[in-house]
Amino acid sequence: MAVTLKHIADKVGKSVPTVSRALAGFDDISPKTRDYVQAVAKEMGYVPNNFARKLQSQKADAVGLILPGAENLRFSDPFFGLLLSGIIEKTSAAGMDLSISAASEEDELDVYMEHIKSQRVDGFIIVRTHREDKRIELLRENDFPFVSFGRMESDNDFHFVDEDGTWGIEQIVDHLVELGHTNLGCIAEPLLFTKSFSRVKGFMNGLEKNNLPFSDENLVVTNYRQRSGREAALRLLDLPNPPTAIVALNDLLAIGAIQAAQERGLVVGKNVSITGFDDIVLAEMSTPGLTTLHQPAHKMGTLVAQNLIQQIKNESIEQSQIVLKPTLVVRNSTGKPV
Amino acid sequence: MAVTLKHIADKVGKSVPTVSRALAGFDDISPKTRDYVQAVAKEMGYVPNNFARKLQSQKADAVGLILPGAENLRFSDPFFGLLLSGIIEKTSAAGMDLSISAASEEDELDVYMEHIKSQRVDGFIIVRTHREDKRIELLRENDFPFVSFGRMESDNDFHFVDEDGTWGIEQIVDHLVELGHTNLGCIAEPLLFTKSFSRVKGFMNGLEKNNLPFSDENLVVTNYRQRSGREAALRLLDLPNPPTAIVALNDLLAIGAIQAAQERGLVVGKNVSITGFDDIVLAEMSTPGLTTLHQPAHKMGTLVAQNLIQQIKNESIEQSQIVLKPTLVVRNSTGKPV
DNA sequence: ACTATAATCTAAAACGTTTTAGAAGTCAAA
DNA sequence: TTTGACTTCTAAAACGTTTTAGATTATAGT
Numbered sequence A, B: 001m002a003v004t005l006k007h008i009a010d011k012v013g014k015s016v017p018t019v020s021r022a023l024a025g026f027d028d029i030s031p032k033t034r035d036y037v038q039a040v041a042k043e044m045g046y047v048p049n050n051f052a053r054k055l056q057s058q059k060a061d062a063v064g065l066i067l068p069g070a071e072n073l074r075f076s077d078p079f080f081g082l083l084l085s086g087i088i089e090k091t092s093a094a095g096m097d098l099s100i101s102a103a104s105e106e107d108e109l110d111v112y113m114e115h116i117k118s119q120r121v122d123g124f125i126i127v128r129t130h131r132e133d134k135r136i137e138l139l140r141e142n143d144f145p146f147v148s149f150g151r152m153e154s155d156n157d158f159h160f161v162d163e164d165g166t167w168g169i170e171q172i173v174d175h176l177v178e179l180g181h182t183n184l185g186c187i188a189e190p191l192l193f194t195k196s197f198s199r200v201k202g203f204m205n206g207l208e209k210n211n212l213p214f215s216d217e218n219l220v221v222t223n224y225r226q227r228s229g230r231e232a233a234l235r236l237l238d239l240p241n242p243p244t245a246i247v248a249l250n251d252l253l254a255i256g257a258i259q260a261a262q263e264r265g266l267v268v269g270k271n272v273s274i275t276g277f278d279d280i281v282l283a284e285m286s287t288p289g290l291t292t293l294h295q296p297a298h299k300m301g302t303l304v305a306q307n308l309i310q311q312i313k314n315e316s317i318e319q320s321q322i323v324l325k326p327t328l329v330v331r332n333s334t335g336k337p338v
Numbered sequence C: 001a002c003t004a005t006a007a008t009c010t011a012a013a014a015c016g017t018t019t020t021a022g023a024a025g026t027c028a029a030a
Numbered sequence D: 001t002t003t004g005a006c007t008t009c010t011a012a013a014a015c016g017t018t019t020t021a022g023a024t025t026a027t028a029g030t
Helices: A005-012 A016-024 A031-044 A050-057 A078-093 A108-117 A134-141 A165-179 A194-209 A226-237 A251-263 A281-285 A297-312 B005-012 B016-024 B031-044 B050-057 B078-093 B108-117 B134-141 B165-179 B194-209 B226-237 B251-263 B281-285 B297-312
Strands: A062-068 A097-103 A123-126 A146-149 A160-163 A184-188 A219-221 A245-248 A273-275 A292-294 A321-324 A327-329 B062-068 B097-103 B123-126 B146-149 B160-163 B184-188 B219-221 B245-248 B273-275 B292-294 B321-324 B327-329
Touching: A005 A016, A005 A031, A016 A031, A050 B050, A062 A078, A062 A108, A062 A297, A078 A097, A078 A297, A078 B078, A078 B097, A097 A108, A097 B078, A097 B097, A108 A134, A123 A134, A123 A297, A134 A146, A146 A297, A160 A297, A165 A194, A165 A245, A165 A273, A165 A292, A165 A327, A184 A194, A184 A226, A184 A251, A194 A219, A219 A226, A226 A245, A226 A251, A245 A251, A251 A273, A251 A281, A251 B281, A281 B251, A281 B281, A297 A321, B005 B016, B005 B031, B016 B031, B062 B078, B062 B108, B062 B297, B078 B097, B078 B297, B097 B108, B108 B134, B123 B134, B123 B297, B134 B146, B146 B297, B160 B297, B165 B194, B165 B245, B165 B273, B165 B292, B165 B327, B184 B194, B184 B226, B184 B251, B194 B219, B219 B226, B226 B245, B226 B251, B245 B251, B251 B273, B251 B281, B297 B321
Parallel strands: A062 A097, A062 A123, A123 A146, A146 A160, A160 A321, A184 A219, A184 A245, A245 A273, B062 B097, B062 B123, B123 B146, B146 B160, B160 B321, B184 B219, B184 B245, B245 B273
Antiparallel strands: A292 A327, B292 B327
């Protein structure tokens, strides 16, 4: 059985509250008692019971991360992995737990409510933000602390860390246009995600800025996997008038697109240019190296977690809304059109 | 403020224990009262307080995963990501929390003890198992439930899920020898990890079985990153008598090795053959496709979690020690030597 | 010597739940 | 009409901690 305050109290011949306060270093305990109690506690290997403490304090000292879609956990996405590592680094350092769970779309909101009502967590981190996000609305209504990784389409009166995806893709389009491309294709994730939507907007903006027409068939909307990237790219490459450059809106899609191009016998960076977004490790390792937009995934994780922790602890928050600009990394997957 | 049993009790005009037992469906409560209480509870949106319940039950309903090395979180490793997704799937389904934290090597054991003593978790999942693993010894001494992903070198009297790495690499060596290779190099992670050690053993066994000599300089021990794979491969390729095949002991190392070979102007699968281990998604996507050993990472995660949950719940355990054989996947990174 | 003040401690309550032991009431059998 | 058994409920205690309010003792000031 674990050592409790009562055991220590019995041993030192004092009351439980005295022991509690001695260990906490309150000044209504004599230095002599304090030191003695602390020594005994240490010797007995005392560690406070987590739940008793939390019940009393009415704080969970925990951050919740509820992953959308049980089947779709997305841990194979290296970007998400790095984001998570940033989050864990900060929460661990702050002595808080990170409670990860999964919820299917139907009962997602219920799971949030249960977490709140059972006082399991003090705040949430929201990922894969939608343009209209019910989770965010729910949390705002209930005045519960959270930080979203990504904004909504409007009404962004909450704490978030986000990329400037629109701006980023504009840089990509500029880069391709500078190289001489005039017929650009685009592969996107579902548009209900703000992230995807913003990036597509960047694509449109880029075309418009460079006086290029947009054609519907040049935009393929799919999911986030490489496999889908490959299929989407095949569709683009098989068009009667195929694009000479493909703007994939994340690196995994881009890698899939590279594979597709190679299957069609095209030299990537020459016969066709392909770009990504995120700069996962893989982007550097692929052949050819992928031209993409670098994002500090780990850093973003720390920012999200930091803000949430500050909210929870009622500390002053330096910046409650952070938008980071990605940086263009040019590698060999882009070149002049032949 | 959250709704408590007391609130419901006041409303229905019964005592708190009655409400508690009515909600739990005990049969010493009349059906009439039971239904009424349940209806009222539902209407008031009652959710039990997590910590009160856990304090009383003396169960955490949580599984701990303490990641070794704070700086080295390894979330960028897709294999680990998949393993994690399997774990989360099972723990979520069992209604248990997964508590993830990180600990540096110095205070790793203390962190384990604190988790145990504070009754924060009911069991642990051990990853990156060492040949002599202090964590496992600690948990055994304390008779605390755990499942290890990977065995120790000996004295494996505990629950684990593991690969048969030795057998796997033997298949790889056989495959290469069949193709005609006689000079094989090997790139390994640090040998204190059982996983790495077993795989190296497979390499040795394979050579011996095929009557090939082993030379020290053909084995490079490094860490798990691509970068290291590249450097190690360069060292092998620059030997006076360079190997015609490189057995990298994980896929990331292999990808790095492919990169190195390409830098040296070699055609992989022709001038030099390269193999991996794990079959991460990337293995299929790389050019050339990587010959490797497939492992069901997600499935392994579910097995680990399942066993632990069964231990915790005192359910019967189908299999407490599971060793899975990886399956050889031949792609284009291996071929006859020229 | 008496009072005010400070120093040190403790009893009691609280957090919200579940378990245990037993009370109160109902009903049937003797 | 008493006994026993059963049904339905509740009081009290428990889990381990912290907070609040107050008790006790020592110390100093007059």
